[in-house]
Amino acid sequence: MTFKAPVTEEEWAEYLSALIDGELTNDEIAGIEILLKNNQERSAQLEDMKSTSGFLKKWDIKAPLPDASFIRDLRNQAKPNTGFALLRWLKNMKLRTILPSFSVGLLAGIFFMSAFNSDNTSQNYVAAASRYAEPEYKLSQRQTQKLFSEMDAEMLKVKILDELNKQNIEAALKAYKNLKNKHPESQALKKLKENRKLSFIL
Amino acid sequence: MDIWKNFNSYYADLYCFARRMLFSHEKAEDIAQETILRFVRDKSGRLNGEPARKWLFVVARNLCISDLRSSSKNREIPIENHERASGSDPSVDILEDERNKKIEQALSQLSDDMREIIILREYEGMNYREISGIINCPAGTVKSRLARARTELQKLLAPFMED
Numbered sequence: 001m002t003f004k005a006p007v008t009e010e011e012w013a014e015y016l017s018a019l020i021d022g023e024l025t026n027d028e029i030a031g032i033e034i035l036l037k038n039n040q041e042r043s044a045q046l047e048d049m050k051s052t053s054g055f056l057k058k059w060d061i062k063a064p065l066p067d068a069s070f071i072r073d074l075r076n077q078a079k080p081n082t083g084f085a086l087l088r089w090l091k092n093m094k095l096r097t098i099l100p101s102f103s104v105g106l107l108a109g110i111f112f113m114s115a116f117n118s119d120n121t122s123q124n125y126v127a128a129a130s131r132y133a134e135p136e137y138k139l140s141q142r143q144t145q146k147l148f149s150e151m152d153a154e155m156l157k158v159k160i161l162d163e164l165n166k167q168n169i170e171a172a173l174k175a176y177k178n179l180k181n182k183h184p185e186s187q188a189l190k191k192l193k194e195n196r197k198l199s200f201i202l
Numbered sequence: 203m204d205i206w207k208n209f210n211s212y213y214a215d216l217y218c219f220a221r222r223m224l225f226s227h228e229k230a231e232d233i234a235q236e237t238i239l240r241f242v243r244d245k246s247g248r249l250n251g252e253p254a255r256k257w258l259f260v261v262a263r264n265l266c267i268s269d270l271r272s273s274s275k276n277r278e279i280p281i282e283n284h285e286r287a288s289g290s291d292p293s294v295d296i297l298e299d300e301r302n303k304k305i306e307q308a309l310s311q312l313s314d315d316m317r318e319i320i321i322l323r324e325y326e327g328m329n330y331r332e333i334s335g336i337i338n339c340p341a342g343t344v345k346s347r348l349a350r351a352r353t354e355l356q357k358l359l360a361p362f363m364e365d
Contacts, residue, residue, distance in 0.1 A: 013349035021323065023330050023345065052356045055363050056324050058298075059305040061221055063214035063234075070235050077242045 003031030016046045020053060153179055153186030160192065212255065213238060215326060216262045222321045223266040223314075225306060233269070237262045259326075259336045263318060270314050301362065308358040316351035323348055 221230035
């Protein structure tokens with residue numbers, strides 16, 4: 001590119017500015033340097049421009065380090081999309097909205113676990129939980145007697161049916177009498193009486 | 203990926219560019235982060251030879267322009283307190299603060315299109331071709347705007363440079 005000497009103020013400013021930035025061709029540099037040698041005013045303008053440029057550069061800004069949360073977001077964004085659909089869905093859901101609810105739930109869980117296990121601090125939670133899962137029944141003496149009576153009657157009923165299967169009628173009748181005498185109110189006796197197949201024998 | 207190797211440098215450059223364009227620490231942080239996030243999300247691995255730095259500055263510049271346009275009606279340039287290095291001489295710090303404020307005020311008086319060019323040239327050290335690629339205009343326009351910006355700044359800063 002051939003050198004075209006600057007005439008207007010704008011042209012001079014452009015040349016001088018480009019000279020500072022090293023953006024002129026060799027021809028332009030040579031041409032402008034010749035002009036500057038004979039022009040003190042323009043030389044002074046060039047020096048002022050350089051000073052202004054140097055002065056501007058003194059405004060040094062120290063950039064802060066990026067937030068850890070931003071770096072984390074960035075790493076997550078950069079990960080290839082290879083996860084399961086559920087994981088992607090969880091990732092897409094804003095963790096900020098889930099996290100508080102999850103934290104409150106977790107704290108509540110810990111609180112209740114510690115409240116139920118106030119008698120120990122490091123025992124097995126599974127054992128403790130199963131203990132609380134088992135209901136405690138308190139039976140009266142009469143209820144206890146009835147329960148044992150039913151159990152005994154059920155055993156006699158099984159024995160009667162067993163003897164009948166073996167065609168041992170006498171043993172079956174003996175057991176039946178025993179059942180009638182000992183547990184006349186039992187459910188086992190009632191069921192035997194209701195069985196029509198046995199009614200001709202008993 | 204290129205951006206991870208030079209992450210801190212890119213982040214700092216984008217932050218400083220946005221800070222000088224908008225004069226706000228918070229906005230500069232937001233723009234630097236948003237630019238890098240967009241790069242990772244949209245452009246990761248698909249640069250096709252395009253320099254990452256150029257792409258980042260184009261996005262950061264567009265974000266700055268959007269912000270300037272959205273706040274142009276009630277625009278007021280907040281001159282923030284400048285960071286001080288701990289353990290340094292307080293009297294020197296005060297002088298530096300004053301000088302920085304003057305520079306900031308002078309830059310704030312330039313038009314947005316002149317300011318962006320002077321920032322890209324003086325602070326980011328870009329040549330005319332790089333600047334024209336970022337602001338999407340001919341190198342001749344960069345040359346003339348830069349000259350006008352320097353002339354204006356020279357007038358604005360001359361009284362303080364004599365000290």
